[in-house]
Amino acid sequence: MHSRSKLLSLAVFFVGLIGYSQSEKEVTPKSYIAYKTSKEIVIDGDEADKAWEKASWTTPFVDIEGVETPKYKTQVKMLWDDNYYYILAKMEEPHVWANLKQRDTIIFYNNDFEVFIDPDNDTHNYYELEINALNTAWDLFINKPYREKNTVLNDWNIDGLKSAVKVHGTLNNSSDVDKGWTLEIAIPWSVYKTSYFDNIVPKDKFWRVNFSRVNWQHDIVDGKYERKKDKEGKFLPEYNWVWSPMGVINMHEPEKWAYVYFSSKENEDKFTIPQEEKVKWELYTLYRAQKRYFDKNKTWAKSLQNISKKNIIVDGKVLKPTLENHLSGFNIAVKSPFSNKTLIIKEDGKIITNE
Numbered sequence: 001m002h003s004r005s006k007l008l009s010l011a012v013f014f015v016g017l018i019g020y021s022q023s024e025k026e027v028t029p030k031s032y033i034a035y036k037t038s039k040e041i042v043i044d045g046d047e048a049d050k051a052w053e054k055a056s057w058t059t060p061f062v063d064i065e066g067v068e069t070p071k072y073k074t075q076v077k078m079l080w081d082d083n084y085y086y087i088l089a090k091m092e093e094p095h096v097w098a099n100l101k102q103r104d105t106i107i108f109y110n111n112d113f114e115v116f117i118d119p120d121n122d123t124h125n126y127y128e129l130e131i132n133a134l135n136t137a138w139d140l141f142i143n144k145p146y147r148e149k150n151t152v153l154n155d156w157n158i159d160g161l162k163s164a165v166k167v168h169g170t171l172n173n174s175s176d177v178d179k180g181w182t183l184e185i186a187i188p189w190s191v192y193k194t195s196y197f198d199n200i201v202p203k204d205k206f207w208r209v210n211f212s213r214v215n216w217q218h219d220i221v222d223g224k225y226e227r228k229k230d231k232e233g234k235f236l237p238e239y240n241w242v243w244s245p246m247g248v249i250n251m252h253e254p255e256k257w258a259y260v261y262f263s264s265k266e267n268e269d270k271f272t273i274p275q276e277e278k279v280k281w282e283l284y285t286l287y288r289a290q291k292r293y294f295d296k297n298k299t300w301a302k303s304l305q306n307i308s309k310k311n312i313i314v315d316g317k318v319l320k321p322t323l324e325n326h327l328s329g330f331n332i333a334v335k336s337p338f339s340n341k342t343l344i345i346k347e348d349g350k351i352i353t354n355e
Contacts, residue, residue: 025247031259033271034078045166045184066245074213084186089113092180096167097225098133107138113183114212119192121208123254135165145252148348162186174220202262210257215239255284275338278314283345286332300325
């Protein structure tokens with residue numbers, strides 16, 4: 001069982017934030033090919049739409065740290081067309097309950113399903129959507145991960161969002177045992193446009209995406225479900241189950257999210273995570289090491305030898321990064337042996353690519 005480690009004030013945003021002193025398990029992001037569908041999907045919470053027959057289920061969700069097998073199974077399918085990104089989530093749950101009905105309230109105080117999307121793969125300006133079994137949504141725009149001084153826009157909405165829930169049992173009925181619930185989502189591409197003429201549809205491209213499921217232990221009080229409390233009256237921490245493991249109790253490290261490739265084909269395509277992405281993974285490892293060094297020493301390391309003692313090798317190629325400190329932070333740069341592009345990670349975790 002895991003809890004998010006730090007709460008933002010005023011009970012407006014209750015989202016995970018992990019200090020750099022916490023050890024992290026190395027993870028490899030998963031990948032998925034989302035095929036194009038020729039017919040718009042009817043969003044009714046039912047997986048019976050024939051279009052879904054052409055899509056494969058993801059691997060079952062795992063504990064957020066990638067260590068434990070969740071108690072209940074969760075899987076997802078994805079498709080797309082010229083207007084929408086379609087997501088189908090199927091969740092085993094013997095007690096389907098929810099009581100939050102107001103949009104943009106803190107939905108994960110209920111059991112919920114969460115979507116995280118970073119279209120341009122730079123860990124900045126990304127999006128979160130949470131939905132409970134009452135089909136109540138909470139959508140957020142986040143300009144930087146919580147590890148940096150960031151801004152979270154709670155009033156950002158996914159205009160044109162379509163979602164529907166189908167409960168396989170009875171919602172909020174504590175007298176029976178349910179099979180679970182399915183959630184069907186259609187997110188319009190238009191909400192991710194950065195300019196009027198921006199063609200945001202990622203045809204034959206990948207985005208960084210991850211999914212999370214929050215599940216609470218519960219008590220039944222006067223026939224109603226409530227989050228379980230300990231002897232001191234504090235809520236027990238929630239379970240966090242995810243598609244692509246994070247290696248740490250924190251969903252807000254977008255560089256670890258999975259790769260979803262939006263194939264223009266309707267089936268039978270291939271996708272391999274680009275080698276240059278693996279170079280970026282190594283830059284983020286150095287970035288986190290530099291942050292940990294600062295937490296301990298209150299100053300940035302002046303040499304990479306202070307934060308990394310090993311040779312960095314990606315697919316048989318040795319990387320030769322360089323570190324440059326400046327008044328407001330640092331840059332770590334490396335020339336990719338696969339593209340000859342120079343990749344630079346800044347103190348705020350954003351990567352810049354120079355040709």
